[in-house]
Amino acid sequence: xxxxxxxxxxxxxxxxxxxxxxxxxxxxxxxxxxxxxxxxxxxxxxxxxxxxxxxxxxxxxxxxxxxxxxxxxxxxxxxxxxxxxxxxxxxxxxxxxxxxxxxxxxxxxxxxxxxxxxxxxxxxxxxxxxxxxxxxxxxxxxxxxxxxxxxxxxxxxxxxxxxxxxxxxxxxxxxxxxxxxxxxxxxxxxxxxxxxxxxxxxxxxxxxxxxxxxxxxxxxxxxxxxxxxxxxxxxxxxxxxxxxxxxxxxxxxxxxxxxxxxxxxxxxxxxxxxxxxxxxxxxxxxxxxxxxxxxxxxxxxxxxxxxxxxxxxxxxxxxxxxxxxxxxxxxxxxxxxxxxxxxxxxxxxxxxxxxxxxxx
Numbered sequence: 001x002x003x004x005x006x007x008x009x010x011x012x013x014x015x016x017x018x019x020x021x022x023x024x025x026x027x028x029x030x031x032x033x034x035x036x037x038x039x040x041x042x043x044x045x046x047x048x049x050x051x052x053x054x055x056x057x058x059x060x061x062x063x064x065x066x067x068x069x070x071x072x073x074x075x076x077x078x079x080x081x082x083x084x085x086x087x088x089x090x091x092x093x094x095x096x097x098x099x100x101x102x103x104x105x106x107x108x109x110x111x112x113x114x115x116x117x118x119x120x121x122x123x124x125x126x127x128x129x130x131x132x133x134x135x136x137x138x139x140x141x142x143x144x145x146x147x148x149x150x151x152x153x154x155x156x157x158x159x160x161x162x163x164x165x166x167x168x169x170x171x172x173x174x175x176x177x178x179x180x181x182x183x184x185x186x187x188x189x190x191x192x193x194x195x196x197x198x199x200x201x202x203x204x205x206x207x208x209x210x211x212x213x214x215x216x217x218x219x220x221x222x223x224x225x226x227x228x229x230x231x232x233x234x235x236x237x238x239x240x241x242x243x244x245x246x247x248x249x250x251x252x253x254x255x256x257x258x259x260x261x262x263x264x265x266x267x268x269x270x271x272x273x274x275x276x277x278x279x280x281x282x283x284x285x286x287x288x289x290x291x292x293x294x295x296x297x298x299x300x301x302x303x304x305x306x307x308x309x310x311x312x313x314x315x316x317x318x319x320x321x322x323x324x325x326x327x328x329x330x331x332x333x334x335x336x337x338x339x340x341x342x343x344x345x346x347x348x349x350x351x352x353x354x355x356x357x358x359x360x
Contacts, residue, residue, distance in 0.1 A: 024053035041132070076103050076325065077113045077134040079125055079152075081142035082240055089242065089268045089295045091314065095140060095162065098318025106326050108135075122147045129155035136329045138162055138321055141208070144171075158328040162321040163312075164207050167339040172328070174321040174340045178211035178294075179218070181310045181344040182264065185292045186219030188346065193355035194262035194290060195225065200249045200274060201234035202266045209235075212266050212294060231260060234270070242269025250277035261289060261355045268295040271307055275351065286353035296347065305350035312344050 022029040027046060035042040035050045042050070078099060080092060096112070103110045113128060114121040122145040128134055129152055137152065141163040144152040152159065153171070161173040189197070199216060202209035217227050233249035246269065253259065253274075265271035271293030275285055283289050285305055293300065296311025320340060 020057055021050060021053045024057065025049040073133060073135040074107065075109045075111050075134045076322070076329075077111045077125070077128060077137045079113050079137060079139045079142065079145065080115070080117075081140055082117050082238065083115060088272055088299045089239075089297045090299075091295060091297075091312070092140070094314035095318045098315045099138060099322050102319045102322035102326075106322075108326065113137075117142065117145075119147060126150055126152060126155070129157055136160075136325045138325055139164070158325055160321050160325040160328070162317060165339060170338065172324060172338050172340075174317055174324060174342065176312050176317065176344045177341050178208055178344070179215040181346065182212045182215030182294065183219045184215075185264065185308075185310055185346050186216045187222070188348070189262045189264075189290060189292065189352065190219060190223045190225075192262075192290065192352065195229060195355075196258065196260040196262070197230045198249065198253055198256075198260040198263045199230050199232050200246060200263065200265040200270045201232050202245075203238050204235040206239075208239075209266055212264075216264050231256065234266075239267055239269075242267045243273040246270035246273030246275075247277055249274050250281065253278060254281055259289075261357055262352070263289060263291045265291065265293040268293045268297040268300055268307070268309055271309070272299070272303060275303065275307065286351055287356070290352035290355070292346075292352060296344070300347075301349070303351070308347060308349045308351045310344050310346050313342050316342050 018032050019029050022032045025032070025046075027050065031042065031046065032050055032054075035047055076099075078096070100110050111128075111134060113125045113134075125145045126147055129137060130150075134157065136158040137160075139152075139159060139161050143164075144159070144166075146152070153169075159171055161171050161175075163175055165173045165175050167173045186197075197216065197220075199213060201213065213232075216230060220226065220229055231252075233252040234245045237245050245267075246265065249263075249265075249270065250273075253263075263271070263274065265274060271291055275291055278289065279285060285291055291307065293307055293309045294312075296309050296314075300307040300309045320342060324340070
């Protein structure tokens with residue numbers, strides 16, 4: 001047992017400084033810092049002394065003290081694509097809820113690593129990864145952080161990508177079937193007699209936008225139609241600006257001489273603002289224009305008319321990705337697949353109908 005010396009500064013229950021922990025454990029302050037940041041770099045006996053001193057002084061929470069003893073962090077880091085604000089779609093909050101439940105159920109802690117993806121945030125994420133603060137990382141619908149030729153891929157952490165396919169770079173990826181889901185929605189619109197389409201696009205070059213647009217084009221090709229039957233709008237803004245994208249698409253639609261009779265929007269936010277604006281301009285939904293969106297936000301059911309949408313399985317995606325990551329962290333995963341696809345489902349509501357114009 002470690003005895004507290006007379007020159008220990010902290011009183012019982014007070015917050016102790018790292019120097020107090022070092023003095024009580026009989027080590028240098030730098031050793032304490034290293035043990036807290038990367039337990040695996042400090043030998044077991046020293047780690048145990050530091051853990052006991054830290055716990056006695058109340059310097060670290062129980063979880064951190066446990067990390068010092070076992071030499072491993074129990075923190076899972078999730079890296080967001082950007083701001084938590086995501087309009088009506090609620091994609092990020094839904095994923096976080098599913099991930100957090102799974103993390104807690106398995107005895108780990110969840111750290112949200114960023115609220116932005118600027119250079120300082122990217123650097124912070126990499127510092128956490130390389131410093132040993134976290135044991136594994138989930139990256140949500142975005143690329144791996146890279147700053148000054150230092151990449152998250154080189155941190156030696158188990159990584160799982162959620163909603164972005166990185167399997168071609170050996171990063172396990174849990175995704176949904178964006179292309180096939182939009183293709184099936186396109187088939188349904190074609191079966192209702194629609195032949196001219198407006199596609200409201202996400203940011204140019206974005207993985208999800210590429211997959212979803214390809215699904216619509218493939219549905220048209222199956223029906224003997226070409227890509228010329230699709231007019232694109234959008235492409236300038238990120239998904240966080242979905243409402244603005246939808247409003248601009250309504251302006252683009254109004255200027256078209258030959259009006260499409262069906263709209264496929266690559267997010268619910270885009271569809272909601274588009275539908276609201278075109279109805280104010282005088283077009284009727286679904287009598288004049290059928291609309292389908294992507295995401296499956298609960299708010300779609302309460303639009304006027306209720307919006308048809310492709311619902312992403314957010315709970316299943318978040319839970320599966322987290323379980324997959326934990327299995328890799330604990331080296332208990334004997335599965336070798338790098339890509340797991342969980343299908344989305346099309347929810348048909350009153351925003352689509354038979355095309356009475358039968359445009360060709």
